[in-house]
Amino acid sequence: MRIFLDTANIEQIKQGVRLGVVSGVTTNPTLIVKEGHRDYKAVVKEICAIVPGPVSVEVVVEGVTAMLEQAKEIASWATNVVIKIPATAEGLEVTSVLAKEQIKVNMTLCFSVNQALLASLAGASYVSPFVGRLDDIGNDGMSLVEDIVDIYKNYNLTTKVIAASIRHPQHCIIAAKAGAHIATVPYQVLTQMIKHPLTDIGIERFFCDWRRVSDDT
Numbered sequence: 001m002r003i004f005l006d007t008a009n010i011e012q013i014k015q016g017v018r019l020g021v022v023s024g025v026t027t028n029p030t031l032i033v034k035e036g037h038r039d040y041k042a043v044v045k046e047i048c049a050i051v052p053g054p055v056s057v058e059v060v061v062e063g064v065t066a067m068l069e070q071a072k073e074i075a076s077w078a079t080n081v082v083i084k085i086p087a088t089a090e091g092l093e094v095t096s097v098l099a100k101e102q103i104k105v106n107m108t109l110c111f112s113v114n115q116a117l118l119a120s121l122a123g124a125s126y127v128s129p130f131v132g133r134l135d136d137i138g139n140d141g142m143s144l145v146e147d148i149v150d151i152y153k154n155y156n157l158t159t160k161v162i163a164a165s166i167r168h169p170q171h172c173i174i175a176a177k178a179g180a181h182i183a184t185v186p187y188q189v190l191t192q193m194i195k196h197p198l199t200d201i202g203i204e205r206f207f208c209d210w211r212r213v214s215d216d217t
């Protein structure tokens with residue numbers, strides 16, 4: 001399973017890439033605003049230049065014509081841009097046009113297997129089931145990921161499943177077991193994935209023992 005960062009924070013993206021484990025980024029309007037970015041184009045171009053892989057960028061207009069126009073504009077900003085389109089009827093129509101023009105789409109705000117199936121049929125390159133938001137309303141978000149992966153396998157559908165709205169490391173483990181192609185994680189979850197107290201204790205003990213021997217010689 002690949003790891004994307006779900007953030008518009010430039011420092012976090014740079015650090016994730018430096019670690020060698022982050023191969024893409026997903027953003028959304030909330031994440032962009034949270035970082036105080038005012039120039040959409042400038043920040044998208046900056047992120048795309050840092051990341052060695054797909055960067056999902058959401059359209060922020062409504063209506064098929066306006067979405068198509070903005071999607072094409074955003075797609076021209078960098079070669080690794082993927083356009084995030086919401087899983088609606090209009091979104092499917094936009095996706096099918098963009099897919100025919102070889103513009104990659106990440107169908108976002110996916111909350112059901114049917115939405116994911118339709119996303120793939122419309123030509124989306126990625127689909128993003130929002131796990132945490134389903135958990136928030138008492139559903140089992142990760143079972144949606146499992147179902148989408150299974151159903152795509154049944155029909156050899158090539159749309160990649162991005163487990164999104166990830167809230168904690170356990171989500172990543174379950175997504176990986178379910179066969180999600182990608183988990184897009186907040187930076188904090190990435191750091192939680194790395195950390196283990198026994199690793200820290202082990203390092204301290206090794207250094208302590210090493211220093212004792214070095215001091216004796």
Ligand code: G3P
Nearest residue numbers: 006026028132133164165
């Ligand atoms: O990738 C989707 C993500 O940005 C939504 O996460 O935590 O706002 O549900 P959250």
